[in-house]
Amino acid sequence: AQKVTQTQTSISVMEKTTVTMDCVYETQDSSYFLFWYKQTASGEIVFLIRQDSYKKENATVGHYSLNFQKPKSSIGLIITATQIEDSAVYFCAMREGNNNNAPRFGAGTKLTVKP
Amino acid sequence: GGIITQTPKFLIGQEGQKLTLKCQQNFNHDTMYWYRQDSGKGLRLIYYSITENDLQKGDLSEGYDASREKKSSFSLTVTSAQKNEMAVFLCASSTGLGGRDEQYFGPGTRLTVL
Numbered sequence: 190a191q192k193v194t195q196t197q198t199s200i201s202v203m204e205k206t207t208v209t210m211d212c213v214y215e216t217q218d219s220s221y222f223l224f225w226y227k228q229t230a231s232g233e234i235v236f237l238i239r240q241d242s243y244k245k246e247n248a249t250v251g252h253y254s255l256n257f258q259k260p261k262s263s264i265g266l267i268i269t270a271t272q273i274e275d276s277a278v279y280f281c282a283m284r285e286g287n288n289n290n291a292p293r294f295g296a297g298t299k300l301t302v303k304p
Numbered sequence: 305g306g307i308i309t310q311t312p313k314f315l316i317g318q319e320g321q322k323l324t325l326k327c328q329q330n331f332n333h334d335t336m337y338w339y340r341q342d343s344g345k346g347l348r349l350i351y352y353s354i355t356e357n358d359l360q361k362g363d364l365s366e367g368y369d370a371s372r373e374k375k376s377s378f379s380l381t382v383t384s385a386q387k388n389e390m391a392v393f394l395c396a397s398s399t400g401l402g403g404r405d406e407q408y409f410g411p412g413t414r415l416t417v418l
Binding site for chain 2: 235289292
């Protein structure tokens, strides 16, 4: 069974710094997809970035990038040059590659960016 | 672009009551999902549907029923509301079960059981 774990409950950083949020996952599948989502204070959830398990290169979108360490079953989210509006809860999710699965989510990490 | 609409926005029920939550999407997505989010917690999968009239149980399906009668809509029923239950129910959709497709989420229905 697939499982996603985010151990950091909350993180606080100063604006314009870099932050890394951790996520580890468990799966028996050789093919899987890893996602990060952001939930704002209003409750809105938006997709940020994805890593395909078969790709060695770390995904990057804007000021979000991933640190994919496959041997450690780890997918960290890195936010560079943080802004106040990055304050939110960040969820890691995994979907196994076979066709009858749905994504499972971690518990989330609350990020606070201070001015 | 598209949008996911969830109704009602707020739902207050009594213990033991049967309650129905509705979700509509105009993305023309094949797959739809229901997740439950308890305060300060992650999202737990209740049900999902690969296509019209399909239903797949998630990790938290006990106590819930679901219905996907049209491609654009997915309903969730709480079969017997539990006293003091409070949670947000989130509906999502994606293009299919290709695996790499991201999900789009609705604004949620906030449930309170008195």
